[in-house]
Amino acid sequence: MKKTLKTSLLIIGLIFILYTYLLRDFRRTLPTLYTNGHIITLNEENDFAESMFVENGKIVDIGTNEQLKKYDLKNVDIVDLKGATVMPGFIDAHTHFSISMFLSEMHDLSGFKFKTNKEVWERFEQIVKSTKKGDWVICKGIDPILVQDLVPPSIEYLDKIAPDNPVLFFSQSLHNYWANTKAFELVGVDVNTPNPSAHSYYGKDNNGNLNGEIIEQEAVKPFFDVLKNEVLTTKKLGAAASKVMLDYAKNGNTTIVSAGITIEDSKPLLLFKHLSNNHPQLLGNVLATVGLFPTRKQYPRHFMYMRHDMSHLMPERKQKVNDFYDIIGVKHWYDGSPYTGSMYLNEPYLNTDLTSLKMHIPVESRGQALVKIDSLKNFIRSYHTKGWQIAIHTQGDAAINEVITVFEELSTELDFSTSRHRLEHCLLLPKENVNRLKKLHLTPSFHVNHLYYYGDALQTDILGTQRAANMLPIHTVQESNIKYSLHADQPMFESNPFRLIQTAVERKTSTGVVLGKDQRITVLEAIQSLTTSAAWQINMEDKIGSLEKGKYADFIILNQDPLKTKISELSNIKCLQTYINGNLVNRSL
Secondary structure, three states, X not given: OHHHHHHHHHHHHHHHHHHHHHOOOOOOOOOEEEEOOEEOOOOHHHOOEOEEEEEOOEEEEEEOOOHHHHOOOOOOEEEEOOOOEEEEOEEEXXXXXXXXXXXXXXXXXXXXXXXXXXXXXXXXXXHHHOOOOOOOEEEXXXXXXXXXXXXXXXXXXHHHHOOOOOEEEEEOOOOEEEEOHHHHHHHOOOOOOOOOOOOOEEEEOOOOOEEEEEEHHHHHHHHHHHHHHHOOOHHHHHHHHHHHHHHHHHOOEEEEEEEEEOOOOOHHHHHHHHHHOOOOOHHHHHHHHOOOOOOOOOOOEEEEEEEHHHHHHOXXXXXXXXXXXXXXXXXXXXXXXXXXXXXXXXXXXXXXXXHHHHXXXXXXXXXXXXXXXXXXXXXXXXXXXXXOEEEEEEOOHHHHHHHHHHHHHHOOOOOOOOOOOEEEEOOOOOHHHHHHHHHHOOEEEEOOHHHHHHHHHHHHHHOOHHHHHHOOOHHHHHHOOOOOEEOOOOOOOOXXXXXXXXXXXXXXXXXXXXXXXXXXXXXXXXXXXXXHHXXXXXXXXXXXXXXXXXXXXXXXXXXXXXXXXXXXXXXXXXXXXXXXXXXXXXEOO
């Protein structure tokens, strides 16, 4: 009997030890004093503080060494910053984490790597030759704007080069795709398959046959479903997710915000929570122990807006706030992309070789709304009433006007004074609408990379000089004291905060053309848009976004001070170390 009891106690003890091991937390064992640094707190009187005292993941105090002598520093880990610049970690207010991890291991044919049509398709043909017969060939980055002579692939060409491999291409904008016959067959799409909607469909030639093109998210969904089962296993996705999270941190991002999670069920949410949540989950760590999930490390905080058509994955109502990982709202799309002709405009797109021959935009097209007014009203009414924050994709001036009007009409029955609902991208936000935003407490997030990477094409071929000069009115919003953020829309563009800052300050395209000089902002204002203002947009301004007593110790160490760097060199600033909750996440020394 005693032996059985001892055995039972031993088993219980082992279970307890295993349970404790699996639920390890991220916490520094010693309080830490980061000293001898130039600390940019975004609070003017403290911008030259020498030291920051951190304990249990939070900032106890910031000041000179003399000022911090009031604390007992006997058992404190002291880190000498040797004069380096320290500032708050960046907050990527609009990114696409799930798509980024999905694309991370795919073949890159983008204009960042290839400059001509010949280079792109020669590389594609090399990829096919090196791929095993029957395996998927998946490529990303197809872009007729960055690669100016690019000819999009026809289904005949893809079938000729890859007759034995299913092929799927992603455009750089992630609004259109291309596939070969083998891929269409594998996912069960043929000429008789109904289009998911008028705005999301399968392209056809004059004879009614599939031409290989796939437009928008609903139409490409069957391909994603097959890829998840055949190519992107749980283990591969876990490794990709870990890599993408670390890449965010390497760029100085301590928080990311997924603006429209593209998933079909709740399984990926377990992985996302495993990566970012402060407190470990038993199932997640069990899966990590058997190698299906990556080992838990401190990764950026992750907040999410669910897609409007995936709202069944959300709790019925907002629950207790989680400072590290949380579903905070829901996202809808009111229009599409400038580069597919689905951005909704007051005046038509220009009729040029680019718009007509490569983008296939009909003459006099203005794009159109993707959602009916009554449907949008019901969407806003429903989720606002339940306490959720709402983010709406709006690129064109017509789209923005109509969405603001819907909010104005609803404001007679709903109280928006504390809601902080968001408009995403805001390429052609009319200046005259800025005061309307302020009255409705709507907050914009600007896709400023439109200007740097595509500004020349927008001015010359897509919108014209006047509209290009008036796009992204960031200074007008800044002067109106409206909180706003900047974003890169990764994976469309890498989440590189200093590239965003330089573009917002210079207003230059990649060829050096200045667009909208009057809409320039200062370096400090740009930094605030990626820190304090971005934190405000997600209701976290009391916890992250700046270096202050009581806030989380989310900070980065830089190789130079952005407030003293030449504007033309801002995008070259390197993040040497990234700390989240007081934990070192990345060291690039």
